[in-house]
Amino acid sequence: MRPNCSSSSACPANSSEEELPVGLEAPRNLELVFTVVSAVMMGLLMFSFGCSVEIRKFWAHIRRPWGIAVGLLCQFGLMPLTAYLLAISFSLKTIQAVAVLIMxxxxxxxxxxxxxxxxxxxxxxxxxxxxxxxxxxxxxxxxCLYLYTWSWNLTQNLTIPYQNIGITLVCLTIPVAFGVYVNYRWPKQSKVILKIGAIVGGFLLLVVTVAGVVLAKGSWNSDPTILIVSFIFPLVGHVAGFLLAFLTQQSWQRCRTISLETGAQNIQMCIAMLQLSFTGEHLLQMFNFPLAYGFFQLLDGLLIVAAYQVYKRRARNKLRMGRPGCAGVRHDGTLRGVNAVLEGTEETSATPDSLEPEGLRAALKPVGHIPSCE
Structure with a gap:
């Protein structure tokens, strides 16, 4: 799907920096620093998360890839279909619809x-x-792009950013492999690295998102339709991913994971594909969508995390307050019982009823050191 052109200045591969719209121009040094810092940050972040990976569990996912298969179905089945339906429903211009579909x-x-x-x-x-x-x-x-765009009669061919995909794979696999090794050799230290990485990573992702918007501030426009689509799209992804995981009888822990994986798209890869496939004139009309999607994707994720943490805290408090006379002896077991239900592991998969207080109390019964307080 690469454009067939040789020396024409209209070809994206031959277009120079001067042809980019003013809103997309950025000082070369600043853009280089932003790219390098982002790559280093992502590598450190994936290293810290690699410290949470256990070889036994990871290999179990590879050997029995049911959860991965459901996730891939959401990623390349539900998300492209949702993009196509949103583009048709909101009667987007072809150039805007292509940006939504690429995302x-x-x-x-x-x-x-x-x-x-x-x-x-x-x-x-x-x-x-x-x-x-x-x-x-x-x-x-x-x-997916061929199946959904064949009826649109595009005059511009689309270029898949294979180099960008390769770089992403390197940034994923190498740091994660080091993290897995650290977790295998030094499990106690890896827990500290994981907590620090999660806190710092969340903060740096926010900084990088703001910096990316500032670097391309001229690409924003006042088209409300694009903003509405970019707001709806990640929400639909999260909900659809959760429902499909639930219908395929995944644990609650996996349902949450697949939901977040479905709604969170690789913004950098979308931007790279737009830059490779379209000229500066077209980019000015398309660039605002991935930026808006990235913003709402971050906002949705933060809201989901906040809602989960509030729910988790309330569940713990209810169990602690449930039997005042046994609060002292039940404290540790209560936390373990709540975590067992909320995590929904394979050994103790939760049902919808088990998220209610009675179900949570039932989940505490197997904990051996909790005395009966009847």
Whole structure:
């Protein structure tokens, strides 16, 4: 799907910097620093999350990739279809509809790993899903784009950013591999690294998002339709991913993980594909969508994390207050019982009823050192 051109100045591959719209221009040194800092930050972030990966659990996901398969179905089935339906429903211009569709066909972004950690999700599944969706994007991106754009009669061919996909894979696999090794050799130290990485990573992702918007501030326009679509799109992804995981009888922990992985797209890959495939004139009309999507994606993730943390705290407080006479002896077991239900591990998968107080109390019964207070 690469444009067939040789020396024409209209070809994106031959266009110079002077042809970019004023709003997309940035000082070369500042842009280089931003790129390098982002790459280093992402590498350190994935290293810290790699410290949460256990080889046994990770290998179990590879051997029985049911969770990964559901995630890939969400990523390259639900998201491109949602993008196409949104473009048709809102009667977007062809150039804008293509930007929305490209975003829907991109693999999962690493921001989902940060959010997964803060909602007690399955980090092994999250990292394996991000890696597998990036590998699958080599074939699924061109396939999905061909299927959904063949009726649009595009005059501009689309260029898949294979180099960008390769760089993303390197930034994922190498730091994660080092993190897995550290977790294997020094499990206590790896927990400290993971906590620090999650806090610093969340803050740096916010900084990078703001910096990216500032670097391309001239690309924003006042088109409310694009803003509405960029607001709805990640929300639909989160909800659809959660529902499909629930319908396929995944644990609550996996449902949360797949939901976040589905709604979080690789913004950098979408921007790279737009830059490779379109001229500066077209970019000015398309660039605002990935930036708006990135902003709402970050906002949605923060809201989901906040809602989960509030719910988790209330569940713990209810269990602590449930039997005042046993508060002292039940404290540790209560926290363990709540975590067992909220995590929804394979051994103690939660049902919808188990999220209620009675179900949570039932989940505490197997904890051996909790005395009966009847």
């Amino acid at each position: 829907g066909c991109c693999p999962g972004g690493t921001i989902s790993n940060v959010f997964t950690f803060w909602v007690d999700g399955d980090m092994d599944l999250s990292i394996s899903m991000t890696t597998c969706s990036t590998v699958a994007a080599l074939g699924m991106m061109p396939l």
